[in-house]
Amino acid sequence: MSRTEEEVLDAIEKRRRRPHVKLMDKHITLAHGAGGRSSHTLIEMVFLKELGNPVLDGLGDAAVLQAPAGSRLAFTTDASVVKPRFFPGGDIGELAVNGTVNDLAMAGARPLWLTASFILEEGLDTDELIRVAQSMGAAARRAGVTVVAGDTKVVERGMADGLYITTAGVGVIDHDTNLSAASVRPGDRVIVSGSIGDHGMAIMVARGDLELETDLRSDTAPIHDLAAALLSATDEVRWLRDPTRGGVATVLAELALACELGVVLDEAALPIKDEVNGACEILGIDPLYVANEGKLVAIVGADGANSALAALRAHPLGADAAIVGEVRADPPGMVLLETAFGGSRVVDMLAGDPLPRIC
């Protein structure tokens, strides 16, 4: 802490070139969570090596940051307990970073800083923790955020499932658009930024519960840039949400309740991959309830809907964006799905948990 920024960056660089294994135990022990010498080694050799930056390097009780003058901030948190920890398209570390980045993006914020808190199970393979930390570092660099503070606790064998990660994030809101359910009006359009249900079904396939061979991959991705493109394209964006647990159905059911309006979806317009539909049929689950980790749902005024759609489609993460429904005065507080056969049914919030530990 007596060092110049240059010296700090130099130390980070040296740390990156240093192999992990030399100083680290092969497995996590309770001592790694005790706050003493072993904790120090773990922090130095894993977390600072992979996530290091001049702020985190200070290792103070809290990070000290310069707030952008007079701006609104977004602040959020997300725990990741996904099983399995590594799955096609991502892992728990990437999910932990992207989940919080995306929550900030849905408040219309530019994500800036994250904290990361680890609960490790005694006996966890250190190499696995290193892989997770590397993946968090890569995800943070991709999303343009820095991890500025962290915490590590270790619990006894059998008191966790390998590792759980809780991230929190702070972002800055640069624009004046007021995103809220209160801004939603009848006639507004419902837009989703791409195919739905990919993450949840990739996890179910990775668990082997389906005995299914597919190429399904999680859609985990940071969507702050996609959200920023949308917000730049039109000032008609009313409300944004990333449809994680509970899927598109649940976030829209919550919206309908909050704004006391109806949301009517057009089943034929919903972008769903064949593999997702297939896996959902086997499990008897509606893809509308399946978690996404790189998608957004937007409510946009009718006049801005085409510009919004064009902006989303111009972005690599929004190529399959679609207008999938609209807001109506009736039925208030409810979501209806109009089926391809001309019928309609009520889409309620998810009941029970068909897909535990999906994120």
Added chain:
Amino acid sequence: MSRTEEEVLDAIEKRRRRPHVKLMDKHITLAHGAGGRSSHTLIEMVFLKELGNPVLDGLGDAAVLQAPAGSRLAFTTDASVVKPRFFPGGDIGELAVNGTVNDLAMAGARPLWLTASFILEEGLDTDELIRVAQSMGAAARRAGVTVVAGDTKVVERGMADGLYITTAGVGVIDHDTNLSAASVRPGDRVIVSGSIGDHGMAIMVARGDLELETDLRSDTAPIHDLAAALLSATDEVRWLRDPTRGGVATVLAELALACELGVVLDEAALPIKDEVNGACEILGIDPLYVANEGKLVAIVGADGANSALAALRAHPLGADAAIVGEVRADPPGMVLLETAFGGSRVVDMLAGDPLPRIC
């Protein structure tokens, strides 16, 4: 979200008067973590009831907050896995709030906002969760912070130990004092704000490992106000830290390494309660390594030391504050304890973990 602030506050008030039990299951199920209807009920009936405020009530993906103009922010996180969850003097909920409040305070910040993320084990008694949430609410009110965002995950039976809580916090730094190891100079004094080791020993006694009858209570408390009093009393404060896991010894060992100076402690000056000394003797643990949850260690320039001590002692949480040592040029990077018998020994960082899951 279409409501006025008055309506929101009214809704919070109504919720407080509503009994929990009517709508809640007696035990936590996986469905409470699925993001659907059960999650909603849990959030409404427990978290919003106990922690509710106009920001949290919005239930957006992230809280939107007004940053104080041009100020520096502090940002930190802390996971709480303490066992047992309820102990003399506090519980896991109070610890989760105070831990993060205190980390912010040690950066010289005024704590403003917290997030709270829960990992619940399937089968957890809902009444117990309610008690924890109530305790968090009381601790937040005492510390003057609001919980502005949260997350809840549920893992299967046997994959956690009841509940783990991770809080993150943001505070604002109103003054210009630069607290860092780099500011520490030979001749500076080491001050502790009160008796050491109370929390760790209270937990050990509560576990029943000691078969000891004592009145020992955890010292868990929010010390932001105590830190603010100290910072107002003198501009000679160089460095602050709350000596949690690893105790006073470990934070000073870290300081000595960071500033490449020596720290010399006077054993006779250390404020330690008789019951703590007694319990430590039975366990063969040095109280210098035992966790505190309502204390601070300050390095203060010699000219400000008496004012600092007076300011701490004038505060209810600092009545037993004491000057316990000083910083010297030698031995660089090391902590020495001068014993009552005229000898001295090196105080290293904690090795191993004699007291797992202390916080």
